[in-house]
Amino acid sequence: MSDRQLATRVRQRFAADGVDVTPAAVVSALRAEPGAAVLGDTTVLRLANRVHDDLVGAGPLSSLLADPEVTDLLVNGGQVWVDRGRGLQRAPMSLGGPEEVRRLAQRLAAACGRRLDDGCPYADARLPDGTRLHAVLPPVATSGPYLSLRTFRQRPFTLGELVDHGTVPASVAPLLAALVAARLAYLVTGGTGSGKTTLLNTLLGLVPPTERIVLVEDAAELRPVHPHVVGLQARTANVEGAGSVGLSDLVRQALRMRPDRLVVGECRGAEVVDLLGALNTGHDGGAGTLHANTPADVPARLEALGLLGGLPRAALHAQVTAALQVLLQVRRATGGRVLEAVCLLLPAGRERLVTAVPAWRRGHGPGPGASALAQLFVQRGVPVPPVLAGLDAGS
Structure with a gap:
């Protein structure tokens, strides 16, 4: 009997008997098959792993x-x-x-x-x-x-590892650390698969251990290395169409959990209104991720999500101005993901609509918003990173 036929027979036996599929049970079932006595321990373990994966795991994947x-x-x-x-x-x-x-x-x-x-x-x-x-x-x-x-990834990257991988320039790492230390509210933005969750996981690991992080997510992806993290995960409706718990509900619950840092894993709906409201009620240092191809697209994206929550355009921009300070734009590049820009969200024009003003851009160094970001650090008692002063313009 071939290995494939033997594995098939064992799978069929478990399916017919309805017993628990444990590694030990799979090995015992293989040993009980006719012809298995001539198999060595290595072969039996290999077949057992294959059968176990086929029954309860991802099979050949x-x-x-x-x-x-x-x-x-x-x-x-x-x-x-x-x-x-x-x-x-x-x-x-x-x-x-x-x-x-x-x-x-x-x-x-x-x-x-x-x-x-x-x-x-x-x-x-x-x-x-x-x-x-x-x-x-x-x-x-x-x-x-x-x-x-x-x-x-079971263990999030450290900031040093992101520098080693080329995701974050070495000169910009102190800027990201200062962003967390100054308790500035920020969004990590970028396209699908650009590394938003990876970067946010890393930055949350820089939060002082004396602070409590409350995570609100549609699907639990954030697992920062921090001693005090609690997570809330949305729930879909059951087959009867009842029992759903949305992100907006969870944001409101999170506010009652004494958060030092409120984090929404991904803003994709009306929950952005609740997040902005929370960040405007004394919860500094909040964070989240948002799908956007460029920093310039973020205000329009926030407008669209704000309308889902019944927030008019002018009110949305006023809320954003008061609640959020920084955007971190990431993108996919050849060989990996990279931090593309650090931008400030600043009001402009008569209507005071929010625009994304670059404070630093990859390949360009400090941008028009560098001085304003440096002033925010000064106001919050955090040393200004050298990259904002143009001391490393080649970054």
């Missing part, structure tokens, strides 16, 4: 998800693509036919407590190890099923 360099894993029907920070590349493996991919997608969704079938052909969930899962079944997925998996 497990080895790719375990690769620390893999950030995204995409399945298009039977094709597998991976991103190791250098763009998408085809993985030399096949998952079989559409039915096998469908079973894998449904098993992963079920492990997260999500329904995935013809009645609900898509699911967005988080695996137990933190990996983010999105799955879509045919006929919605025209040549699917499609799977999108974004891996989760």
